[in-house]
Amino acid sequence: MAHVFVTGAAGFIGSHTVDRLLKEGHRVTGADNFRTGRRENLTVALASPRFTLLELDVAREGGLAAAVTVARPDALIHLAALVSVQESMRDLGLNFDLNVRATHLAAEAARAAGTGRIVFASSAAIYGDVASLPVREEAAKLPISPYGAAKLASEALLLGHGVAFGLTVRCQRYFNVFGPRQDPASPYSGVISIFARRYRERKAVTVYGDGSQTRDFISVHDVARANVLAATRPDIRSGAANICTGRATSLLDVLSVFRRHHPEAPPPVFGEARAGDILHSRGSAAVAAAELGFQSEVPVEEGLAELIRLG
Numbered sequence: 001m002a003h004v005f006v007t008g009a010a011g012f013i014g015s016h017t018v019d020r021l022l023k024e025g026h027r028v029t030g031a032d033n034f035r036t037g038r039r040e041n042l043t044v045a046l047a048s049p050r051f052t053l054l055e056l057d058v059a060r061e062g063g064l065a066a067a068v069t070v071a072r073p074d075a076l077i078h079l080a081a082l083v084s085v086q087e088s089m090r091d092l093g094l095n096f097d098l099n100v101r102a103t104h105l106a107a108e109a110a111r112a113a114g115t116g117r118i119v120f121a122s123s124a125a126i127y128g129d130v131a132s133l134p135v136r137e138e139a140a141k142l143p144i145s146p147y148g149a150a151k152l153a154s155e156a157l158l159l160g161h162g163v164a165f166g167l168t169v170r171c172q173r174y175f176n177v178f179g180p181r182q183d184p185a186s187p188y189s190g191v192i193s194i195f196a197r198r199y200r201e202r203k204a205v206t207v208y209g210d211g212s213q214t215r216d217f218i219s220v221h222d223v224a225r226a227n228v229l230a231a232t233r234p235d236i237r238s239g240a241a242n243i244c245t246g247r248a249t250s251l252l253d254v255l256s257v258f259r260r261h262h263p264e265a266p267p268p269v270f271g272e273a274r275a276g277d278i279l280h281s282r283g284s285a286a287v288a289a290a291e292l293g294f295q296s297e298v299p300v301e302e303g304l305a306e307l308i309r310l311g
Ligand code: UD1
Pocket: 084, 085, 086, 176, 187, 188, 189, 190, 191, 192, 194, 195, 206, 207, 208, 209, 213, 215, 251, 274, 277, 278, 281
């Protein structure tokens, strides 16, 4: 059994990661300031005697270091972040504080507490507009948003820190994650969370473009498993890996699953393609397989069915 400290524990990916760690028998200390995380996401976890929840702002100087020093975990999974690309464009300072400075504080906290490993929530956004698919880890990294830039800067900070101070650092480059507990609040939320809410409310969804665009949609359950592997698998080396399925799913494919489950729903409305939208995105899953022993297991169709079932 390992003891793992998770920042952003009440968030979408954080809460599923906590659930998975507990399911595998580990001890977990979770931290969240509930800025975007929700206590309800941890309902199952809070019933476990192996889970401790701290209300904590990881971007506040000293707060995380004190908590990690007391907890003395074997690994730190740093998921607390500003997660909206659009918000990163509106508020550059907040993006820097929550995505770069908080990562620096997490690295410092791990060093102060003698934590052996850090797992970091990176993103496919570090690649920017990619020239060829599938995107491999060594592809050019030319982020096109402050969010992507902050994630790339954080990777560099952590990997350098790992070499200097002898920590294992794993950067997890998530592709399009979907599943229960994802917040559909803004028009820029993940498309599947938006579609799930609209279908539930029997409202028409809007498809920007003709629906032929593809993404590498990955279930949050797979992402949680990848995080647990990165945090607990013995004998792994520092590095960065795409966390993806390696498969492309079009919006039309996604829609056909929703329509099958909601035959009564109004038909989708097709609108103008979104400015700046990329047509296709798909990752190479080879490095995660080789370095973490991770392969996605949840077919997109099954993940969608689960989301629809949970209502
Ligand atoms: C992701 C980011 C987005 C960012 C972009 C930069 C997320 C959730 N989104 O977008 O903020 O600007 O990378 O490359 O991380 N769509 C619809 N109808 C909707 C919502 C979306 O058709 O109601 C379409 C989008 O236009 C897009 C596709 O669905 O073509 C996927 O959208 P989204 O889930 O936002 O993911 P990304 O496009 O990868």
